[in-house]
Amino acid sequence: xxxxxxxxxxxxxxxxxxxxxxxxxxxxxxxxxxxxxxxxxxxxxxxxxxxxxxxxxxxxxxxxxxxxxxxxxxxxxxxxxxxxxxxxxxxxxxxxxxxxxxxxxxxxxxxxxxxxxxxxxxxxxxxxxxxxxxxxxxxxxxxxxxx
Numbered sequence: 001x002x003x004x005x006x007x008x009x010x011x012x013x014x015x016x017x018x019x020x021x022x023x024x025x026x027x028x029x030x031x032x033x034x035x036x037x038x039x040x041x042x043x044x045x046x047x048x049x050x051x052x053x054x055x056x057x058x059x060x061x062x063x064x065x066x067x068x069x070x071x072x073x074x075x076x077x078x079x080x081x082x083x084x085x086x087x088x089x090x091x092x093x094x095x096x097x098x099x100x101x102x103x104x105x106x107x108x109x110x111x112x113x114x115x116x117x118x119x120x121x122x123x124x125x126x127x128x129x130x131x132x133x134x135x136x137x138x139x140x141x142x143x144x145x146x147x
Contacts, residue, residue: 013113016099019066019106021046021059033092033115035085049082051089062109069106071096079116091120 013030026041094113
């Protein structure tokens with residue numbers, strides 16, 4: 001099986017980071033989603049896509065994961081904000097997998113990332129419409145109006 005073709009052709013971003021959080025692999029989907037080219041990303045910190053207010057929490061979790069070789073986001077999807085190269089905010093969802101050397105030492109982490117910005121915006125609109133409908137129904141009940 002040609003894993004390079006899988007990585008290059010994937011519709012989701014695939015990125016690999018070393019133990020320090022420096023990007024060592026950045027596929028074409030990552031470029032499409034985040035706007036940074038492979039040349040922009042390789043060797044750079046993940047800070048380039050992490051909003052400033054999320055960085056401390058991210059790095060606390062990242063370093064703990066590197067120390068323990070345990071992550072709950074291998075099966076559970078994590079949804080967080082991210083940054084595009086042009087500065088706009090994205091809503092992303094991702095899972096991660098630990099990478100190990102032949103002697104079972106953690107060498108890095110791979111993330112599979114999907115841009116869910118449009119879906120998240122649509123859900124926000126639907127929640128707002130539902131809240132409006134519920135408020136209208138409550139008002140009708142209070143005023144004794146029939147539905």
